[in-house]
Amino acid sequence: MSDPAKYTIGVNMYQANMRMNYSADWVTMFAGVMIVMVPSIIIYILFQRWIMEGGDDWRDERVELQHARELIQGSGSADGQVVCS
Incomplete structure (x- = not known):
């Protein structure tokens, strides 16, 4: 890209930083x-609310899955099948 008007913000920030070697334009x-x-x-x-709830939902699902595994392992019959009570 040779047109400076089409540069991204990151490229413009880098060029501004390079120009500051000779003069300090801190406002820009x-x-x-x-x-x-x-x-x-x-x-x-x-x-923010959805970001925080998303983390809580993931943690709750993990805890529920772990609890379900513990129930299955603890309530199985001798032949390995799950007994419903």
């Missing part, structure tokens, strides 16, 4: 960092 660098960070933070805040 900070603006670029904020442009990259703010959407990620907003998305996390909006979906």
Whole structure:
């Protein structure tokens, strides 16, 4: 890609960092960092409940599966079949 207008944010941030070897343009660098960070933070805040519940659901399913295995192993008959009570 030779057109600088089509560069991604990461490439532009790298080029800005390379230019700062000779002059410090901290305002532009900070603006670029904020442009990259703010959407990620907003998305996390909006979906925080689902992210946290997803982790809890996975843990609950794992605990239920472990509990089911313990029940099957502990309540089996002599021939290995599960006895329902």
